Amino acid sequence: MLLQDRTAVVYGGGGNVGGAMARAFARHGATVHLAGRTLAAVRAVADEITEAGGTAWADAVDALDERAVDEHTARVLERSGRLDVSVNVISDQDVQGTPLAEMSPDDYMRPIITSITSKFLTARAAARVMVPRGSGLILYFGGSFDWQAARRFSVGGMGLTFDAVESLRKQLACELGPSGIRVVTLRTSGLPETIPPGFEGRDELVSYLTAETLTGRLASLEEVGELAAFVASDGAALLTGVELDMSAGTSLR
Structure with missing residues (x-):
């Protein structure tokens, strides 16, 4: 199995993308800790994983709460003794469909603040555990924003949110790379x-x-999960600081 004896935390594990990643991690042998603000949602995914023969835990965690994130990380270590993968795919609470000229400052800024704050807090908690061990993966989802889409659809603060997360990813990769x-x-x-x-x-x-x-098809949730599992494995040990493109050539310009 790709992830035998590994431990993964998925913030937003009750959602579509988080659930797909959690299921794939578990299929490949990892113990998965699902965290989300709504316990029922993450527990449903955890139960599904357990019924399929995997190992999963579910916890109510607000990824915007510094203390809650740090305390949950401590619980993960108590249960599993290690942390190998940290994924944050919580909702950014963005508003789409409203032109910027008609949007309130709160609606525009909310996804930016939500995403960067939660991803900083969860990455910091993971890094503090991973650095002493000299290995680990912090995984994000989204990538650089395709601004061509903004010519056809009103995307609010989503574009800036995606690009801001990519800047965070690059900085973290530079600082944490020497520690593995x-x-x-x-x-x-x-x-x-x-x-x-x-x-x-x-x-x-x-x-x-x-x-x-270029291929006339978009990715499925199952494919997202499988690629996430591969990136978390030893087979992807040389991949860091990168945006792994699974857009079927959409980003080719």
Whole structure:
């Protein structure tokens, strides 16, 4: 198994992307600790993993709360004795569909503040555990924003949020690399399974995203999980500081 005897923490593990990654980690042998603000959501994924023969824990954790993140990291160590992978895919609470000229400052800034704060806190907690061991992976999801999309859709603060996280990823990779810690981002060109069925303009958005690929297809949640598992494995030991592109060629310009 790729991740036998490894331990992974997935913040936002009750969501679509977090759940897909958690399931893949567990399939490949890792013990998974799912954290989220809604215990029922992460517990449902943890139960599914356990029923499939994996090992998973579920905890209610606010990734914007410094003390809660640090205390949860301590619990992970108590249970598993190690921390090998830290993933943060909590909701950024962004507002889309509203032009900037009509958007409030709070709605624009919320995803930026939410994402950077939570990703800093969870990365810091992981780094403090990983550095003494000399190994580990901090994994993000999203990648550099495709600003061509903003010509067709109002994306609010999402674009700046994505780019800000990429700056954080690069800085962490530079600082933590000498200690054996890798920092990687997975980039897709959109995941149809994560778009709510009732989202206005859903079909148009999916058609646009698909047409932008070179292969005529978008990534699935299962594929995201499998690639995340590979990046967490020894087979990806040389990957750090990079944005791993799984956009089917969308980013080719």
